[in-house]
Amino acid sequence: MTTTTSRIPGLHRLTPLERLHKVAEIAGLGPEAVAHLANTGNLDAATADAMIENVIGTLNVPLGIATNLIVDGQEVLVPMATEESSVVAAVCNAARQCRNTGGFTTAMSGSLMIAQVQLVGVSNPEFARLRILEHRAEIEALCDETDPVLRAHGGGFRDLEVRVLAGRSGPMVIVHLVVDTRDAMGANAVNSMAEAVAPCLAEWTGGRPYLRILSNLADRRLARARATWALADIGGAEVRDGILAAFEFADLDPYRAATHNKGIMNGVSAVVLATGNDTRAVEAGAHAYAARSGQYRSLTQWEMDADGNLTGTLEMPLAVGLIGGATRSHPTARIALDILGVSSADRLARTIAAVGLAQNFAALKALATTGIQKGHMALHAKNIAVMAGAVGEEIDQVAREMVAQGRVRVDIAERLLKSLRG
Ligand SMILES: CC(C)(COP(=O)([O-])OP(=O)([O-])OC[C@H]1O[C@@H](n2cnc3c(N)ncnc32)[C@H](O)[C@@H]1OP(=O)([O-])[O-])[C@@H](O)C(=O)NCCC(=O)NCCSC(=O)C[C@@](C)(O)CC(=O)[O-]
Numbered sequence: 001m002t003t004t005t006s007r008i009p010g011l012h013r014l015t016p017l018e019r020l021h022k023v024a025e026i027a028g029l030g031p032e033a034v035a036h037l038a039n040t041g042n043l044d045a046a047t048a049d050a051m052i053e054n055v056i057g058t059l060n061v062p063l064g065i066a067t068n069l070i071v072d073g074q075e076v077l078v079p080m081a082t083e084e085s086s087v088v089a090a091v092c093n094a095a096r097q098c099r100n101t102g103g104f105t106t107a108m109s110g111s112l113m114i115a116q117v118q119l120v121g122v123s124n125p126e127f128a129r130l131r132i133l134e135h136r137a138e139i140e141a142l143c144d145e146t147d148p149v150l151r152a153h154g155g156g157f158r159d160l161e162v163r164v165l166a167g168r169s170g171p172m173v174i175v176h177l178v179v180d181t182r183d184a185m186g187a188n189a190v191n192s193m194a195e196a197v198a199p200c201l202a203e204w205t206g207g208r209p210y211l212r213i214l215s216n217l218a219d220r221r222l223a224r225a226r227a228t229w230a231l232a233d234i235g236g237a238e239v240r241d242g243i244l245a246a247f248e249f250a251d252l253d254p255y256r257a258a259t260h261n262k263g264i265m266n267g268v269s270a271v272v273l274a275t276g277n278d279t280r281a282v283e284a285g286a287h288a289y290a291a292r293s294g295q296y297r298s299l300t301q302w303e304m305d306a307d308g309n310l311t312g313t314l315e316m317p318l319a320v321g322l323i324g325g326a327t328r329s330h331p332t333a334r335i336a337l338d339i340l341g342v343s344s345a346d347r348l349a350r351t352i353a354a355v356g357l358a359q360n361f362a363a364l365k366a367l368a369t370t371g372i373q374k375g376h377m378a379l380h381a382k383n384i385a386v387m388a389g390a391v392g393e394e395i396d397q398v399a400r401e402m403v404a405q406g407r408v409r410v411d412i413a414e415r416l417l418k419s420l421r422g
């Protein structure tokens with residue numbers, strides 16, 4: 001397939017189906033591929049077209065359910081959207097092992113987001129800083145006027161901070177509007193406030209406003225989860241010590257911490273996606289928070305309690321909403337929220353933190369004992385069978401045989417498939 005041109009003027013003005021035919025013609029897609037993309041499944045083309053630009057189809061990602069979770073004394077079923085095998089099983093597995101100790105206890109630091117306004121060309125930045133702080137009441141009024149609905153829901157402006165940064169081409173005055181965005185993730189809400197306030201800041205300081213945008217380092221919106229895994233439930237002291245050593249490794253070494261935190265995000269991002277929230281916003285916040293000391297470190301902490309049990313904690317920014325973004329517009333996201341049974345963004349974020357902690361426990365336990373491949377590859381075997389060309393019942397047969405042989409590879413799957421088909 002060779003694309004003849006990428007310049008398609010007015011593609012955005014066509015319907016999704018018209019666009020699909022146009023793209024198919026240019027990219028050389030056959031009728032099967034066109035029919036595949038034209039079937040948008042449970043997200044109809046018109047809804048998808050209202051969500052993003054130049055829509056030609058949808059991409060289905062499996063939606064799984066994590067079982068066994070108790071969060072703050074409540075039994076919860078957690079929908080997870082992910083393409084990666086063993087992620088859902090890992091959460092089920094970890095949550096099962098801390099049910100005897102009551103599951104997960106969670107908390108939230110608040111629902112505050114920060115909008116930043118960058119001012120350049122201020123000749124006396126320290127003087128400007130104080131002038132801006134003197135205008136706090138006007139700034140508060142301007143922000144709250146911008147979003148009366150948010151205010152009616154108990155949110156709105158909360159605080160004002162002004163920092164002076166030494167830029168290469170001179171000092172920059174950075175204004176932080178701290179806003180309670182309640183049940184919204186809040187990006188659009190705070191961006192509008194930053195844009196509304198910027199002209200006044202320019203007038204008061206003589207500076208020129210450039211960027212007016214939220215910060216994804218949502219460190220005033222931290223979700224916290226903790227749990228205890230009893231020695232008897234996890235397989236003894238050796239397992240605990242292996243997990244503690246794995247944590248220490250991650251906390252000391254950014255090369256390991258990146259993978260360790262990726263494991264946490266396997267769970268976090270899957271629930272964020274399933275509920276129609278912004279995965280990139282949460283991921284950016286998580287990684288920036290992990291690096292806040294100047295070194296990239298583990299988002300979780302693992303310790304041993306006085307009785308020798310394993311305790312784990314996770315603390316990370318979690319800016320998610322029940323309103324806004326795709327949380328209401330995507331029909332599957334709405335059902336995912338119904339399954340979760342959450343009635344506030346705060347509760348959603350707390351549940352996601354519990355999932356992140358569970359995910360980390362499962363990965364560390366596997367890594368510190370049998371190795372990740374045994375469990376992961378056993379569940380990945382079906383993907384490998386499909387890659388080798390298996391269809392229908394062949395998928396299970398080939399996968400089962402590869403797991404039994406302890407060799408989960410495409411070449412083995414191809415060989416098994418060949419002998420199965422005689
Ligand atoms: C894979 C398991 C769970 C097997 O674990 P196991 O102990 O062999 O499984 P089991 O058959 O004894 O079942 C134990 C429980 O696990 C769950 N479970 C078991 N199988 C399923 C399944 N098919 N579907 C749903 N749930 C499943 C289920 O809750 C089950 O209890 P039950 O419900 O039967 O009473 C375990 O080995 C595990 O937790 N591994 C960790 C897997 C993982 O972390 N995967 C993520 C992908 S790897 C990665 O990207 C991240 C990483 C690893 O790099 C991060 C890092 O380095 O830190």
Ligand SMILES: NC(=O)C1=CN([C@@H]2O[C@H](COP(=O)(O)OP(=O)(O)OC[C@H]3O[C@@H](n4cnc5c(N)ncnc54)[C@H](OP(=O)(O)O)[C@@H]3O)[C@@H](O)[C@H]2O)C=CC1
Pocket residue numbers: 147148149150153155181182183184185186187188189190191214216278281321323324325326
């Ligand atoms: N860097 C980033 O992360 C960026 C992300 N985004 C995107 O922004 C979107 C999220 O923005 P967000 O502001 O949450 O979405 P919306 O603007 O869609 O929704 C928030 C609005 O909903 C209204 N609202 C109604 N009920 C409530 C309630 N109970 N609590 C809070 N607000 C309520 C409020 O007022 P009203 O009805 O008056 O609007 C509020 O401003 C995501 O799609 C994200 O991808 C955008 C830019 C940058």
